Amino acid sequence: MANMAVSRIKREFKEVMRSEEIVQCSIKIELINDSWTELRGEIAGPPDTPYEGGKFVLEIKVPETYPFNPPKVRFITKIWHPNISSVTGAICLDILKDNWAAAMTLRTVLLSLQALLAAAEPDDPQDAVVAYQYKDKYQLFLMTAKHWTNIYAGGPHKFTECDSKIQRLKDMGIDEHDARAVLSKENWDLEKATENLFS
Amino acid sequence: MDKIEQNDGTNRDELIMQQQREIEKEISDSTPLVSEQLPITCLNAEYLGDEVFTSKIQDLAGKYKFLRRTRPDGNCFFRAFAYAYLEHLISNKDEYLRFKDLAEKSKDKLVQLGFPSFTLEDFHDTFMEVVKRVDPASGSTDQVCDELHKVFNEQGYSDYVVVYLRLLTSGKLQEEADFYQHFIEGNFTIEEFRHQEVEPMYKESDHIHIIALCTALGVGVRVEYMDRGDTHVKAHDFPEGSTPKVFLIYRPGHYDILYPN
Numbered sequence: 001m002a003n004m005a006v007s008r009i010k011r012e013f014k015e016v017m018r019s020e021e022i023v024q025c026s027i028k029i030e031l032i033n034d035s036w037t038e039l040r041g042e043i044a045g046p047p048d049t050p051y052e053g054g055k056f057v058l059e060i061k062v063p064e065t066y067p068f069n070p071p072k073v074r075f076i077t078k079i080w081h082p083n084i085s086s087v088t089g090a091i092c093l094d095i096l097k098d099n100w101a102a103a104m105t106l107r108t109v110l111l112s113l114q115a116l117l118a119a120a121e122p123d124d125p126q127d128a129v130v131a132y133q134y135k136d137k138y139q140l141f142l143m144t145a146k147h148w149t150n151i152y153a154g155g156p157h158k159f160t161e162c163d164s165k166i167q168r169l170k171d172m173g174i175d176e177h178d179a180r181a182v183l184s185k186e187n188w189d190l191e192k193a194t195e196n197l198f199s
Numbered sequence: 200m201d202k203i204e205q206n207d208g209t210n211r212d213e214l215i216m217q218q219q220r221e222i223e224k225e226i227s228d229s230t231p232l233v234s235e236q237l238p239i240t241c242l243n244a245e246y247l248g249d250e251v252f253t254s255k256i257q258d259l260a261g262k263y264k265f266l267r268r269t270r271p272d273g274n275c276f277f278r279a280f281a282y283a284y285l286e287h288l289i290s291n292k293d294e295y296l297r298f299k300d301l302a303e304k305s306k307d308k309l310v311q312l313g314f315p316s317f318t319l320e321d322f323h324d325t326f327m328e329v330v331k332r333v334d335p336a337s338g339s340t341d342q343v344c345d346e347l348h349k350v351f352n353e354q355g356y357s358d359y360v361v362v363y364l365r366l367l368t369s370g371k372l373q374e375e376a377d378f379y380q381h382f383i384e385g386n387f388t389i390e391e392f393r394h395q396e397v398e399p400m401y402k403e404s405d406h407i408h409i410i411a412l413c414t415a416l417g418v419g420v421r422v423e424y425m426d427r428g429d430t431h432v433k434a435h436d437f438p439e440g441s442t443p444k445v446f447l448i449y450r451p452g453h454y455d456i457l458y459p460n
Contacts, residue, residue, distance in 0.1 A: 003355075004355040004359075008321065011317075011321070012317075015317055067318075068358050068362075068400045069220075069400075090213065092212065094395075097212055097216065098395070098399065099394060099395050099399055100399055101365075101394070101398035101399045101400070102318070102322070102358075102362045102398075102400060103314065103315065103318040103319065103322070103362070103366060103398060104318070105315070105317065105318055108315075
């Protein structure tokens with residue numbers, strides 16, 4: 001059984017390596033260990049989204065029962081998206097759960113994740129806070145997502161206002177990422193963020 | 200806003216999936232994928248003191264001599280069908296050749312229908328390997344039957360066969376979408392139904408799956424329905440009016456194989 005999972009992954013690995021997307025640098029896949037059970041994926045943020053210009057790293061774990069059960073995938077790169085946990089990187093995507101089919105591959109997973117970045121589903125959220133902001137304060141959501149892409153994924157948009165608010169909290173001894181997370185959650189309201197941190 | 204909790208610490212979907220896997224493991228540790236032939240009366244033990252079922256089991260025992268259980272993992276229809284049909288082919292050489300030819304050609308048809316050839320090839324190769332391993336010409340009937348039983352109890356091979364049948368079923372639904380659309384309840388499109396209810400492993404089968412697969416392969420199936428209604432088991436042939444080659448018993452949520460007298 002385990003052998004079937006491994007031989008399948010080996011073939012898939014070659015498939016990704018030969019794919020058009022890899023030529024365009026839009027997806028990438030690497031081995032982590034010799035047992036073929038753990039891989040590292042990478043997807044480029046799709047154009048015309050707040051993730052554009054960013055590179056997002058994924059942890060991919062292949063279960064022994066692959067391809068009958070889906071691979072376990074999560075974002076290692078921190079990301080601000082309604083269907084991805086801003087804390088753990090856990091992903092809410094149907095094909096990684098109930099709708100996985102053995103005819104799918106790592107390549108389809110990576111492409112589906114890219115599609116998820118381009119089309120969020122805030123009504124089926126993984127991260128309720130992000131989803132709320134997405135629905136209620138879309139402009140702030142865009143800014144936050146771009147800011148996170150800039151900081152964690154190498155995206156191009158710098159927001160000095162965000163940086164200076166984070167600096168204010170850092171000056172109070174707060175860890176940089178914690179400061180960013182709280183400010184993002186509080187819609188960049190410095191007063192509320194401070195209250196949240198110190199109450 | 201403050202009221203919304205981050206639900207990340209305990210990812211509920213993960214927990215549900217994990218629990219599901221544990222239940223699956225418990226079932227797989229206790230039941231083989233396909234059992235030996237058992238007397239029909241072995242069902243009695245599950246319905247002790249239940250008059251409706253006891254009388255139905257008696258009714259069934261008048262028509263069938265054996266039952267072969269399949270693991271209740273949501274794939275039971277596909278696994279039972281494949282096992283029973285290949286077993287039927289072991290003593291029907293001409294039909295074996297017809298089926299082998301049809302199975303051989305089915306891959307190109309699925310590719311034409313738009314299935315990704317990369318994964319399809321993998322499943323088709325393994326499926327054909329299984330079909331060839333139970334070639335009636337490869338040994339005595341007993342030897343080939345033993346080989347069939349062995350290969351269907353090897354999880355890898357057994358599941359690959361299930362996947363390939365799921366793909367054939369899905370292909371048929373797509374090919375005749377206009378017809379099958381009428382059978383779908385709720386607001387599913389054929390496309391959604393195929394991806395959510397047919398192609399994924401462990402998804403249970405309904406009439407629509409059975410009709411599509413039987414039609415795709417040109418194989419008649421008789422299903423004996425055993426539920427709370429009436430006093431006799433009710434037989435239903437798929438497709439209607441066909442001569443059944445495969446006999447199954449359906450109890451709510453599960454299919455096993457039957458052997459007629």
